[in-house]
Amino acid sequence: MQIIVAGNKKEVQDGLKLTELFVQEEVETPEYVTVSINEEFVPSERVKDTVLQEGDNVEFLYFMGGGSNGTDR
Amino acid sequence: MALTDDQMERYSRHIILKEVGAKGQKKLLDAKVLVIGAGGLGSPAAMYLAAAGVGTIGIADADEVDLSNLQRQIIHGTADLGKAKVKSAKETINAMNPDVTVHTYRQFVTSENILELIQDYDFIIDGTDNFPAKFLINDACVMAKKPFSHAGIIRFKGQLMTYVPGEGPCYRCIFKNPPPKDAVPTCKQAGVIGAMGGVIGSLQAMEAIKYILGVGKLLTGYLLTYDAIEQEFHKVKLPSHTENCAVCGDHPTITELIDYEQEVCTDGLK
Numbered sequence: 001m002q003i004i005v006a007g008n009k010k011e012v013q014d015g016l017k018l019t020e021l022f023v024q025e026e027v028e029t030p031e032y033v034t035v036s037i038n039e040e041f042v043p044s045e046r047v048k049d050t051v052l053q054e055g056d057n058v059e060f061l062y063f064m065g066g067g068s069n070g071t072d073r
Numbered sequence: 074m075a076l077t078d079d080q081m082e083r084y085s086r087h088i089i090l091k092e093v094g095a096k097g098q099k100k101l102l103d104a105k106v107l108v109i110g111a112g113g114l115g116s117p118a119a120m121y122l123a124a125a126g127v128g129t130i131g132i133a134d135a136d137e138v139d140l141s142n143l144q145r146q147i148i149h150g151t152a153d154l155g156k157a158k159v160k161s162a163k164e165t166i167n168a169m170n171p172d173v174t175v176h177t178y179r180q181f182v183t184s185e186n187i188l189e190l191i192q193d194y195d196f197i198i199d200g201t202d203n204f205p206a207k208f209l210i211n212d213a214c215v216m217a218k219k220p221f222s223h224a225g226i227i228r229f230k231g232q233l234m235t236y237v238p239g240e241g242p243c244y245r246c247i248f249k250n251p252p253p254k255d256a257v258p259t260c261k262q263a264g265v266i267g268a269m270g271g272v273i274g275s276l277q278a279m280e281a282i283k284y285i286l287g288v289g290k291l292l293t294g295y296l297l298t299y300d301a302i303e304q305e306f307h308k309v310k311l312p313s314h315t316e317n318c319a320v321c322g323d324h325p326t327i328t329e330l331i332d333y334e335q336e337v338c339t340d341g342l343k
Contacts, residue, residue, distance in 0.1 A: 036312065
């Protein structure tokens with residue numbers, strides 16, 4: 001089946017689990033990545049059981065720091 | 074007050090734009106923007122705001138200029154080593170544009186001071202490097218109904234989004250809680266390509282300027298990501314309504330500001 005990952009079309013196996021996509025896409029620290037599917041956030045407790053569907057639009061949103069200290073104590 | 078001859082000349086490339094004009098330039102001169110963190114993001118952001126004639130710029134940072142900052146924090150120079158970043162930043166801005174009044178706050182933002190810091194400003198730029206600060210700025214801006222630009226940079230990647238009160242999701246809608254300390258890499262551990270601050274910090278300045286002018290589309294409801302290795306920008310559409318967000322949702326459970334750092338250190342907050 002075809003899905004969209006970060007804006008790019010990908011051919012993946014039918015019934016691919018979200019956790020399997022983490023591995024395929026080499027997602028770093030997936031437990032701290034927010035996932036949206038078809039513009040809806042996947043609640044963290046549902047990540048484990050989420051199975052992808054044909055045409056799903058998947059986005060990975062990563063924590064990014066950077067810049068300068070604001071509260072370093 | 075009418076623009077002076079010098080101002081007409083200085084801002085001529087703005088004034089000729091139909092979206093700006095003399096009227097828009099006056100809006101910029103009357104505007105107040107607070108930049109929190111005078112580092113990789115805050116340097117270009119503050120400098121473009123200053124050059125654009127944003128009349129009042131606040132700079133908040135408690136640090137001093139360190140040699141390892143200079144690869145990306147372009148508001149500071151070699152002669153500024155050891156100087157307070159806010160002082161160095163103010164000197165650079167003063168040298169760039171005498172139209173700008175610079176207020177400096179040599180302090181880290183905390184739950185105690187942030188509401189007072191942001192209250193007089195029209196727009197806030199988050200140029201901080203750590204998650205306790207990012208969540209604090211988000212929550213304070215949501216509570217005080219202030220628009221702000223979030224950004225982050227790491228390695229060859231960057232991201233930003235804009236929060237406008239009542240319009241679209243806040244930072245906490247995406248990321249519910251800060252990650253435990255050291256769970257995700259920081260610039261110090263992982264590195265960052267210097268020009269990334271220039272790309273993303275300039276985009277933050279662009280968001281502030283567009284907000285002040287009331288021109289075009291802002292990154293509200295979107296997270297813009299940039300990958301320098303692939304040389305690709307990607308605009309991620311975010312859910313429009315997040316009724317269950319702990320701070321900006323319909324029934325907020327976070328009603329007081331949180332200083333996360335201690336909690337992360339003591340009990341490894343998830």
